[in-house]
Amino acid sequence: MNSVISVGLDGSPTSVAAAHWAAREAHLRNLPLHMMHAWIMLKADSIEDDQNYWSRRLLDDTRKMIGELYPDLPVSVELAAKDPSDALLEVSGRSTLLALGSKGMGATGNFFLGDASYHVIGHAKRPVALFRGAHVGENAPKTLEGPVVVAMNPDRPCGEVLAFAFDSASLHGVPLVVLSVEGRHVHLHHKTDHADPAAQGALDDAVTPWCEKFPDVEVTTRVETGSPGHIVVSAEEGAELLVIGRHSRRETSTSRLGPVGHSAVHHAVCPVAIVPYA
Numbered sequence: 001m002n003s004v005i006s007v008g009l010d011g012s013p014t015s016v017a018a019a020h021w022a023a024r025e026a027h028l029r030n031l032p033l034h035m036m037h038a039w040i041m042l043k044a045d046s047i048e049d050d051q052n053y054w055s056r057r058l059l060d061d062t063r064k065m066i067g068e069l070y071p072d073l074p075v076s077v078e079l080a081a082k083d084p085s086d087a088l089l090e091v092s093g094r095s096t097l098l099a100l101g102s103k104g105m106g107a108t109g110n111f112f113l114g115d116a117s118y119h120v121i122g123h124a125k126r127p128v129a130l131f132r133g134a135h136v137g138e139n140a141p142k143t144l145e146g147p148v149v150v151a152m153n154p155d156r157p158c159g160e161v162l163a164f165a166f167d168s169a170s171l172h173g174v175p176l177v178v179l180s181v182e183g184r185h186v187h188l189h190h191k192t193d194h195a196d197p198a199a200q201g202a203l204d205d206a207v208t209p210w211c212e213k214f215p216d217v218e219v220t221t222r223v224e225t226g227s228p229g230h231i232v233v234s235a236e237e238g239a240e241l242l243v244i245g246r247h248s249r250r251e252t253s254t255s256r257l258g259p260v261g262h263s264a265v266h267h268a269v270c271p272v273a274i275v276p277y278a
Helices: 013-029 053-069 084-093 106-123 159-172 197-213 228-235 258-267
Strands: 005-008 033-038 075-080 097-101 128-131 148-151 176-182 219-226 241-247 272-277
Touching: 005 013, 005 084, 013 033, 013 053, 013 097, 013 128, 013 159, 033 053, 033 084, 053 075, 075 084, 084 097, 084 106, 097 106, 106 128, 148 159, 148 228, 159 176, 159 197, 159 241, 159 272, 176 197, 176 228, 197 219, 219 228, 228 258, 241 258, 258 272
Parallel strands: 005 033, 005 097, 033 075, 097 128, 148 176, 148 241, 176 219, 241 272
Antiparallel strands: 128 272
């Protein structure tokens, strides 16, 4: 079953922000929240030598913090004594959505939500939301209340990606911007709104069925010409969420996510949802 929102925690500001965001998503979707901390050196509880004290305290403190904001939200916690990448992929497989911080603090944090997070977004079979430090406030994520932005290719409509984007915009009560970029025969970073009318028509045709399924969502479609990664990252400024797709039939690392995915996970300010599609 995938009826749970999960979050990986290491105690860094980005992972705590991810926990706040995941709790909000769980509240909006009427789903329970599952919080996990993984460290390969964890061991069975021992009264005399409790090696897991700080890991358990991290989960307990975060659960208390979330409980004060969402007192009716069911929250479960898990300590996993295994490689963080393996643990995160495992919990992702049984979750509707997994939230991660993109960069921890210190050697352990950088491994847990650095290399591990990048491995997970390249292999997860379910959507993963990734956070960078720029979006983190003192105690929680900054709520920008901007639109959800989704990047797509009208030649490959990617129903899973559009479904996630429309659903997110509807749940958050914000507009949706559907962006397509034509990147052929242009100089790096050059951008123009004078796109081929046929490309705009193809994008509108791909989006129309979803507009009918989500009549409450205010939708803007836009075709631009230029460097795809640069344009998409520029478009997410002030956004609530950036949604991009990843082909699930081919396991990848972030270096093979393509220009849009690669730019988004490294440079986007708002949370980035990576949605696998068939």
